[in-house]
Amino acid sequence: xxxxxPPLPCFHGYGRRWSVLLCVLVPMVLVSLVLFAVxxxxxxxxxxxxxxxxxxxxxxxxxxxxxxEHQRGVxxxxxxxxxxxxxxxxxxxxxxxxxxxxxxQNNGTGEAIPLPHxxxxxxxxxxxxxxxxxxxxxxxxxxxxxxxxVSPLFDKDYVPQGPSYRDAYAFHRSYLEMEKLFKIYVYExxxxxxxxxxxxxxxxxxxxxxxxxxxxxxWFRTRDPDLAHVFFLPFSVxxxxxxxxxxxxxxxxxxxxxxxxxxxxxxxxxxxWNRSRGAxxxxxxxxxxxxxxxxxxSHLYGDSIRVLCNANTSEGFNPLKDVSLPxxxxxxxxxxxxxxxxxxxxxxxxxxxxxxxxxxxRPLLLQAWKGRDPDVQVHEYLPRGVSYYAMMRRSRFxxxxxxxxxxxxxxxxxIYLGCVPVTISHRYVLPFSDVLNWKAFSVQVxxxxxxxxxxxxxxxxxxxxxxxxxxxxxxxxxxxxxxxPRRFDVFHMILHSVWLRRLNVRxxxxx
Numbered sequence: 001x002x003x004x005x006p007p008l009p010c011f012h013g014y015g016r017r018w019s020v021l022l023c024v025l026v027p028m029v030l031v032s033l034v035l036f037a038v039x040x041x042x043x044x045x046x047x048x049x050x051x052x053x054x055x056x057x058x059x060x061x062x063x064x065x066x067x068x069e070h071q072r073g074v075x076x077x078x079x080x081x082x083x084x085x086x087x088x089x090x091x092x093x094x095x096x097x098x099x100x101x102x103x104x105q106n107n108g109t110g111e112a113i114p115l116p117h118x119x120x121x122x123x124x125x126x127x128x129x130x131x132x133x134x135x136x137x138x139x140x141x142x143x144x145x146x147x148x149x150v151s152p153l154f155d156k157d158y159v160p161q162g163p164s165y166r167d168a169y170a171f172h173r174s175y176l177e178m179e180k181l182f183k184i185y186v187y188e189x190x191x192x193x194x195x196x197x198x199x200x201x202x203x204x205x206x207x208x209x210x211x212x213x214x215x216x217x218x219w220f221r222t223r224d225p226d227l228a229h230v231f232f233l234p235f236s237v238x239x240x241x242x243x244x245x246x247x248x249x250x251x252x253x254x255x256x257x258x259x260x261x262x263x264x265x266x267x268x269x270x271x272x273w274n275r276s277r278g279a280x281x282x283x284x285x286x287x288x289x290x291x292x293x294x295x296x297x298s299h300l301y302g303d304s305i306r307v308l309c310n311a312n313t314s315e316g317f318n319p320l321k322d323v324s325l326p327x328x329x330x331x332x333x334x335x336x337x338x339x340x341x342x343x344x345x346x347x348x349x350x351x352x353x354x355x356x357x358x359x360x361x362r363p364l365l366l367q368a369w370k371g372r373d374p375d376v377q378v379h380e381y382l383p384r385g386v387s388y389y390a391m392m393r394r395s396r397f398x399x400x401x402x403x404x405x406x407x408x409x410x411x412x413x414x415i416y417l418g419c420v421p422v423t424i425s426h427r428y429v430l431p432f433s434d435v436l437n438w439k440a441f442s443v444q445v446x447x448x449x450x451x452x453x454x455x456x457x458x459x460x461x462x463x464x465x466x467x468x469x470x471x472x473x474x475x476x477x478x479x480x481x482x483x484x485p486r487r488f489d490v491f492h493m494i495l496h497s498v499w500l501r502r503l504n505v506r507x508x509x510x511x
Contacts, residue, residue: 125226130507136177137503143173157487163440164471171435178499184220185228187266198236203409205330207238207286209481213491220495230280230502231272235259237285237293252289256296263297278304279505282498286325288405291315305501309407311429319429323497326431326479329409341393341418344466350375351457352391353399354382361401361424361447368450376454392417397457412479420468432493434500441471
């Protein structure tokens, strides 16, 4: 009986030449895959580890500086949960049911989510997209690390500079990377008015203007979904409330069913929703019920990028995954009357507010200051013949309390008119606060400090106020609505916020 050892498995059943070839090639392929996995892990970083992400929560438990400092120190071992608080308990790794599944790594939750089995095949187009995003992350990270040692980037239109930005150089680099790379696919399914339509002249105009702008865009929008980094769900919650909601019923199930049915259709026609479970998809709504409408599907609420005016962390808004949309009340396409205002020396009124008595914050403001002090002019209704915009132009500070929900159109109105905004709210994530340093050009006052408003505002020196007002004028371009959109305006800032969140998501193959 032959006592020699059995042939190696890789030689079994093959000729010697093919056996040698297989035994050489198979280890080489395995080594290449391991090196690729190592490279991917080493090149990945949490975008929240530098100041372009993780916006501060107004009225939350931590200040913006505390959140930013905390992240810089412990980002490697901490993650943000959906309430916006920091947790030091690392989430357990997601167990892959089979070898080499395709995963979605969402840094808003810190979890790796295994994708459906049918997507577990090599997708070279997706790999190319992820490679481009990896290079963009590296470029932005380098800009953040070296911002103090380099000259501003050249830009023929605008160069972000100064304390109005959390990191002007890193923001500019990120914006240029977005212009160079970012592609959006807009699903064409759905008919107006519920889809591909929205209000353009109302308090919800941010919703309609963006839907119109992205439908008409030719720079970022791609007609080839395989080239897209994100996918836009073009439904309008405002239109649904107007057309399919039964007034006073407080039953929004017709809205959620419509959204769920729409996503079911696109999930059947395209592979992209199921590929990422919606993590590279985004919706946009300026209606108060936008967060509730997003509960139509758990993945839409928990994984997709939600662009919302109602950016309230106590209602599930996650600053690392979701985007705060500025509320802009447009009544006409002519915006000249809404823009510009005099210098500080020509603003005799210390603070001004006029608005209805509703929500949890405004009654406190009206009770404390209505008709009590000529320096702090608080009105429920303006006297006949007094112009609202004229009063804002005469005021140094414009009070912007929350209404039924946290957002207020007065923030953008104040910026338009050169009035320093004073936000009064709880748990409100201010628009573009992953880029903008709101404390440099605005004042944040928690509702419990409303009785001390005059003392807080008069403590700001004339010199400091002049600097704040100058910065208000500087950041105004980021809130302006243009048709067609212009670089660095509100349309492009919304896109940039979505771009940042997409950088927090990696579709990767886990070995």
